Amino acid sequence: MTHLGPTFGFAVITVLLFEASRALAGRFGHPVLNPTLVTILAVIGVLAACGVPYSDYMRGGGLIAWLLGPATVALGVPLARNLGAIARDGLAIIVSLCAGALTAAITGPCVLAAFGGSAVLERAMAPKAATTPIAMAVAHEIGGMPSLAAIFAIAGGVTVAVAARPVLNRLGIRDRRAFGLAAGVAGSGIGAAEAVAQGPEATAYAALGVGLTAIATALLVPILAGLGLV
């Protein structure tokens, strides 16, 4: 019985903080108020204030993190729903997706190396465009640290979620398909959540971007690592 308190308590706290930060984002609408970012900072604040170690938090947080697996499987739902659109724009999607996924996989480790980062960090940075469970698995595959890859993937996702609207407006991207795909490819799940606010077409292409980038990263990054590029 003593275990049930912290287990469900931390899960409930996380969900409540996330709902509160969604309400905050909806109220003010500023891209910096990204719900994932705000919730992560709020939970870290709560843990620091109460002196709770991460391993204790994960007894409850683990329940929420576990849902990432089924939720990644669930990306198959919008994928199946948009098979017609995928067939129609297929070539454009595949080419721009591979361009984006390769850009992320190559420039990440390159910039890290330019600033003097270690090889361990580079191997965790390479698969960061993929959604977190995939990035962790690929990092493990090529000899990086999965826990670091998870953090980099989330940091990249938050970056994209915050920057998507200002940057894509500046670039003059009016097409919702291009917006959704770019947010999904560069920012995986957290980027896709930002595309949801742009309408169903952007959402479908973002889900497509998340799913196909995960496949492209899982196939391409081990090859890049084998060639010594990563």
Added chain:
Amino acid sequence: MSCCRNAIVPMRRPLFAWLLPRGYEGGRRQSPWRAARSWGSYAIRIAAGAVLLLLCLWLGAQLATVSPLPLPAPLIGMVLLAAFLAMRRGPAATAASAAGDLLLRRYALFFVPAGVGVITQAGMLRGAWLAIAASVLVSSLLALAVTSLVMRLLLASGRGGSSDRHGDPSS
């Protein structure tokens, strides 16, 4: 966010409105019996769909152990689910879609615990925080720009404009 914007009476909308079936309007026009029945069938649908999602995940894990390519289990599960939904249009497919939609409506929440894990890696990150921040920023923004620009170029050169570009009300 779109759910909150469309709500006519936002104050009366329950906090966990996203758990309700799509199109649920507060049940004022429904009798309690009808409401309970529709709730019950929705709950059963979600539970059955969740079982199907987990089955796809488990099958993905089994296939990942024998696959020659280094594909992670959730990814194989995703492809299996998409193939299943594309081939079948029965109650099982409806249930899996409903459960999947429910999960995807809070996809961003499931990243939070792993993100909080940054506090365990503080020592690892402290020495190289500038390199990491620069790398994450540059590569994420470049990937965002490259993907969107290439996509726009290819859509414009092909049959661009075949899709209805509805205006963006939020920006």
